[in-house]
Amino acid sequence: MSDPSDIILYTTPSGAVRVEVFVRDETVWLTQKALAELFGVKVPAISKHLKNIFATGELAEQAVVSILEITAADGKSYQTSVYNLDAIIAVGYRVNSFQATQFRIWATRTLREFITKGFVLDDERLKQGKTLFGQDYFDELLERIREIRASERRFYQKITDLYALAADYAPDAPQTREFFATVQNKLHWAITGKTAAELIHASADATKPAMGLSTWKQAPHGKVLKSDVTVAKNYLNQAQVQELNRIVSAYLDLAENRAQRGIVTTMADWAVFLNRFLELADYPILSDKGKVSALEAKLKAEAQLAVFRQRQDQDYISDFDREIKRLEGQLQGKKPDEPA
Structure with missing residues (x-):
């Protein structure tokens, strides 16, 4: 502005x-x-x-x-x-x-x-001094943007954190609630053509290794838990995750550039910039809420987990089991007259 x-x-x-x-x-x-x-x-x-x-x-x-x-x-x-x-x-x-x-x-x-x-x-x-949006304001803004970039927050959380730096930010504003409710779906749609709920619903499959997950909390050898199967990001492959990270990085570059140039950015600006950035990069723009609700996705994923868990429990090898197998292998490899 x-x-x-x-x-x-x-x-x-x-x-x-x-x-x-x-x-x-x-x-x-x-x-x-x-x-x-x-x-x-x-x-x-x-x-x-x-x-x-x-x-x-x-x-x-x-x-x-x-x-x-x-x-x-x-x-x-x-x-x-x-x-x-x-x-x-x-x-x-x-x-x-x-x-x-x-x-x-x-x-x-x-x-x-x-x-x-x-x-x-x-x-x-x-x-x-003369204006509230003076050099001190932009210096602090720049510092906070760089802190967001360095954080371990999820990709869509970094964008909502950036939105919260808007000059007119109000957490209870209708446009804030709308932005927070749609940002994750917009990013997933851009990369996969599916909302977060649609991605979970389509990917959760008890017949697949790790139930179709690419990552989970205890990966790669630990068990898949209920909290893992309802997170859309866990179903993305490595290339898709890297693509999302590039989008977020470019969005943060925009924020940093505006702060360095002393340009005040509002909530409406950030909402518009996200759509414009995706359009400029030739990504599809989500125009509705999708065909699958969050509840439908949750119920489907948890139902698949109930089936998958039976096979997981049968096939699961804990760290203790692996250590026992390793020791047994060492013992089997020794000659009969060698002390155990």
């Missing part, structure tokens, strides 16, 4: 809601489209609220609206209406969305402090 007239809503680690405002010419100017993105609604909803604000006399249209020439994606310039901070605040108190609620929490707290004290101090900005 390089445009200096952007507003970012985000929640601090302590749970406090903050609003970061980038001011130009002593105010902020946003188009209706930008307002819709800010508050997480469609443009017609913003247009309706603005009309009501002007119709009721809450704000004078000529005082809060300006016409600017804006270059669109097609390269052409268009005369576009933009709305200042007064209009943004008025809309924020009317919109019904998670982002608007976060905005109102911040605005109410700020107004209360101003009424009771007569002034408002932004402690974080005083520590950082």
Whole structure:
């Protein structure tokens, strides 16, 4: 988000809601489209609220609206209406969305402090300087990204960890829940053409060695457990795992590059970037929830394990069994007159 007239809503680690405002010419100017993105609604909803604000006399249209020439994606310039901070605040108190609620929490707290004290101090900005997203912010962000890269977390967990570094990250936001619920399936679909549940359902087979698993907790000689058969990653072959690791590594490269360049990244940015990255690499994009539910996959895998376990128990050779066989082999290899 390089445009200096952007507003970012985000929640601090302590749970406090903050609003970061980038001011130009002593105010902020946003188009209706930008307002819709800010508050997480469609443009017609913003247009309706603005009309009501002007119709009721809450704000004078000529005082809060300006016409600017804006270059669109097609390269052409268009005369576009933009709305200042007064209009943004008025809309924020009317919109019904998670982002608007976060905005109102911040605005109410700020107004209360101003009424009771007569002034408002932004402690974080005083520590950082002119903007909260200063060099200290990006230095810390870079350090945390590199920590995620070095961690032993699963591939999809690294991507969700990265998402949690978004400037406006809110763990209870609907878009956060959606991202966390779909990221694993998107990655599995890109590599295998199956969701995690579909992969488990199709691969769990009691007639195959290790029940079709490529890896499990006690691999290669230990028993397959119930906790192993319901993890989709365990059914991927080595080439598929390496491919997933490359995807995650490239995604982390993108994050590191943006942090080094001082670009603020939001939750919406990370969600869009994942799809764009997969599209750019010619991977298929998951468009639905798949044909197999997580419960169906779990029941199928556990049923196959119940069958497989009988053969596993019969064929299983423990470390103790292997040691006994080794000692027996040594004894059998000795000459009759040699001491045991």
